Amino acid sequence: MEIKITKTATPKEKPQGPLGFGRNFTDHMFTMSYTEGIGWHDAEIIPYGKLEFSPACAVFHYGQETFEGMKAYKGADGACYLFRPEMNARRINASNERMSIPQFPEEDFLHALKTLVKLDLDWIPDGADSSLYIRPFFIAADEVLGLSISKTYRFMIIMTPSASFFGGLQSVGIWIEDEYVRAVRGGTGRAKTGGNYSASMAAQARAQKEGYAQVMWLDGVERKYIEEVGAMNIFFKIDGKMITPALNGSILQGVTRDSIITLCKDFGIPVEERPISVDELMQAADANLLQEAFGAGTAVVISPVGKLRYQGKEVTIGNGEAGETSNKLYKALSAIQRGEAPDKFNWRVQL
Numbered sequence: 001m002e003i004k005i006t007k008t009a010t011p012k013e014k015p016q017g018p019l020g021f022g023r024n025f026t027d028h029m030f031t032m033s034y035t036e037g038i039g040w041h042d043a044e045i046i047p048y049g050k051l052e053f054s055p056a057c058a059v060f061h062y063g064q065e066t067f068e069g070m071k072a073y074k075g076a077d078g079a080c081y082l083f084r085p086e087m088n089a090r091r092i093n094a095s096n097e098r099m100s101i102p103q104f105p106e107e108d109f110l111h112a113l114k115t116l117v118k119l120d121l122d123w124i125p126d127g128a129d130s131s132l133y134i135r136p137f138f139i140a141a142d143e144v145l146g147l148s149i150s151k152t153y154r155f156m157i158i159m160t161p162s163a164s165f166f167g168g169l170q171s172v173g174i175w176i177e178d179e180y181v182r183a184v185r186g187g188t189g190r191a192k193t194g195g196n197y198s199a200s201m202a203a204q205a206r207a208q209k210e211g212y213a214q215v216m217w218l219d220g221v222e223r224k225y226i227e228e229v230g231a232m233n234i235f236f237k238i239d240g241k242m243i244t245p246a247l248n249g250s251i252l253q254g255v256t257r258d259s260i261i262t263l264c265k266d267f268g269i270p271v272e273e274r275p276i277s278v279d280e281l282m283q284a285a286d287a288n289l290l291q292e293a294f295g296a297g298t299a300v301v302i303s304p305v306g307k308l309r310y311q312g313k314e315v316t317i318g319n320g321e322a323g324e325t326s327n328k329l330y331k332a333l334s335a336i337q338r339g340e341a342p343d344k345f346n347w348r349v350q351l
């Protein structure tokens, strides 16, 4: 894949002050088109800017799209790293398969990513909590309202210097949702696609109104088993053991989830992947055995859960702050991502 590069003539000022999450964008973006019969063509890096699409563009109406979320880190040693990017390359193709979007060669995905990050390398922010968040995405681009599988697509990558999504290891309150569901078996829960998120907004709005930062989803059939939280997988520490819901087809396979399980095993912390019901969770809380809980995802790394609310009842976890194991795992994973610890599992890709 040859990438045509057009550099911006007017580089932007880097943002000053608090970065927030996903508000400022770097100088360049990657774009490539797909046309049935031709395949992927016209790989280009161009100045970041607005796009022109027809109002009839398929993605606006039927939501045929997929995305990824990953980060580039600047280490204390000044080197820049990606974290397990091959996992994202593989996962977006799994999402594309589910959403009937053409496959994209994984080596081209990695090449596009590295070329773009290298071009905007000075946009990777310094600071222990900051990184360059990278958003690759695919959209269906046909200009026709008739419901059909698009014959044209666009693949793009944009990048945003960001602070940690919730601002470090601050704990959040979680609303366990027992009315709406996010995903069902056979649905699109294991694909990273916008529709899963649009389906979640109503519950998210209600949770926020009640003073909770995120929604915890239960399974779509019995509303009994815990699935995940917002854009994160979930881990509990119950009676000394780490437990995370088993991948069941409607849960997203998080890169962070996989990394945490690996780290737990390496530390000798018992870890189980299995179905866990909300009743088991609330009983553990009642018995004072629910010691810690945290969400795990690229945007946050680890987001400690301080309190849970289920059917009108609120429980506080630990003392409401990040627990010992959450802290330990957060530090260990961040240190690997930022080049501050040996790369024992071969996870880093240095740019």
Ligand SMILES: *Cc1c(COP(=O)(O)O)cnc(C)c1O
Pocket: 069, 192, 228, 230, 231, 232, 233, 252, 253, 254, 255, 256, 257, 296, 297, 298, 299
């Ligand atoms: C992206 C995402 C995650 C986290 O995946 P990571 O690869 O760890 O960033 C978890 N759940 C959902 C629904 C997601 O979209």
